[in-house]
Structures are given as structure tokens and as C-alpha cells.
Amino acid sequence: MDADKAAPLRVDAETAIILREAYHKIEALFRSDHYGLYDYVRVVAGKIAPVDAFFVGFLQGASRVRYPYGYDDGHYVTPDTHIFGPNGQTAWLLKHRQTYRFAYDNGFALHAGVPVGQVGRRSEDVVTVPIFRAAKDGPDQLFGLLSMQSYTPRAYDDNAVRAFEWLCEVVERVLTREGEDRQALRRLPAGDIGPNLLTSDHVMEYLTHRVASIREIAAEALREPDVSSAVHTHLDRIVDATEHIQSELIEMLMETDEGPERRFSSLTKAQQGVAVLLADGLDNDQLAAELGVSLNTVKTHLSAILRKYGLRNRAQVADDVRRYLAR
DSSP states (O other), X not given: OGXXXXXXXXXXXXXXXXXXXXXXXXXXXXXSOHHHHHHHHHHHHHHHSOOSEEEEEEEETTTEEEEEEEEETTEEOOOEEEEOOSSSHHHHXXXXXXXXXXXXXXXXXXXXXXXXXXXXXXXXXXXXXXXXXXXXXXXXXXXXXXXXXXXXXXXXXXXXXXXXXXXXHHHHHHHHHHHHHHHHHHXXXXXXXXXXXXXXXXXXXXXXXXXXXXXXXXXXXXXOTTOOHHHHHHHHXXXXXXHHHHHHHHHHHHHHSHHHHHHHHTSOXXXXXXXXXXXXXXXXXXXXXXXXXXXXXXXXXXXXXXXXXXXXSHHHHHHHHHHHHTO
């Protein structure tokens, strides 16, 4: 029986007290408030070690990371999306599937990626923890990351790293439990009614920038010297609300734009070639001529594409491929 028990977390007594309190507050307050969850985890981490910058990112598709929450040097960072390359932190996490620390490569992976937050300042220490969700087949899927950074060298000792990893495990359980709940709903009749009709990247870019402009107007008004106490309170609420909206918009993309890319990626290279031409409106004879294959080969590819997409006709497939190409 004792052999089945998890090993105790090796942190000091003060840290253990902070983490125990954090666990109970997360359970009670932040199950459906992701912005509040990330903000609270940042504050808790800051009780244990200096946190100058803090970011939450989620992988989407083959090469994108969306950042719904960021905080740098006392300021909220506008949510954003980046394409990650082969040498940054995200690639490092995908390869090693463990926590990344500055000392592992003297910060090479940290500084090789796209800078977030204050681009003029370089972090001198970092702890970036991968978060996983269970996969049906094979190893757990890495789907996100939490990163705390400091502008001071050697800011994070082993105690801070273990504490932050534990906090990230709690966040991981919150997020994966919500995903399991959504899967349960999809098992109901009409739980999944087909491709989402939003062109999500375009909508997100427009809305996040419009909301950002509202936040900046309110923040500018707060700096006026003659703002009354009552107006100041309302402006603070506007700034807080817009920050929540921007964070939520980024996370909504996790639900709206994965389908077209996932379906297109399921095709073979030959089938992808047919699908792209299908989106251009070519008929079977034109497809055969363009690809230099027989009409029977075209029909075979089309049958496989329809089966993989789970759609009834080529027009629906063409619409879905256009959504993917327009992302």
C-alpha cells in the first residue's frame, strides 16, 4: 500500500503552507475563471521567488503558440499568437518533455524564441513547465506551458522549481478536467454538429485589437489628474474587464479553429493536393488534367477525403479547406 503513495514534495515548510492555501483557493474560486487562475498562480509563485515576467501559452496546430495571459514587470501583456521555430523554448519542451531551466543551456532556448513582454529586457533566469493531457494512443500530449522569469540571475533554486511544477500540475488538472467534461457533452445526441463556421483567426485579430484600444483609452483616462474617485473606480473596472475579454478571446480559438487544420493534416500529400484544387472549384476532369492522373485516381482520392472529413459532398469539403487555407 505504501509503495503506491506519491513521493512527498521536497519543498521547505513555508513553501508548503503557501501551496496548500493555493490549492484550496484554486479549487474553490477558479474552476471556470482561467484569467483569474493564471493571475493567481503568478501571485502565488511570486510569494516563493521573484517573478518579473509570467506567461501562459497553448500549442495549436503544428507550429503556433497562443498566449492568453502574460505579465511583465508589473504590467499586463496583450494576448498574442506566435509561430515557434526549431530552437526556442517550445521546441525544447516538445523534444525533452520536461521543465526547462535557464541553467540547462545558459538561456539559449529562452532567447532563441520570439520575445514576449518587454523586448528590450532579457530574462536572466527562467522556469518553463510543460503541461500535458492524456492521449487516446501513445504518450500524453504536450498542449501548453507556464513560464516564470526573472531579470535577476540565479533567481530560482530547486525549492522554487519544485513549487512551480506543483502549481502547474494543479493548473493542468483544472484544464484537462474541463476538456474531459466537454468530451462527455459531445457524446450526447447532436453534441458535435460539425465544422465551426467562424473564421477564427481573422475575428480574433480584429476583436483583440479593438478591445485593446478600449483598454488603452481607459488606462489613459486613469492618468488624468482630475479624475474623481467614482470615475476612477469605473475606469479600473473597464481595464479589468477588457483584460479578461482579451484573455478569453485567445482561449476561445482553442475551440474554434482546430478542426479545419486537423482534418487537412489527416490527408496524405496526394489527397491534400486534390483538396486544395477542390477548394478552387475544379471538377473531376479538371483535377485529373491538373494533377496528371487518371479520372479513377481522382475519384479514389475524393472518396478517401470525404471519408476522412466525415462530410457528405465535395462542396462541404471545399468550404472546410478554404477555412484552413484562410487561417
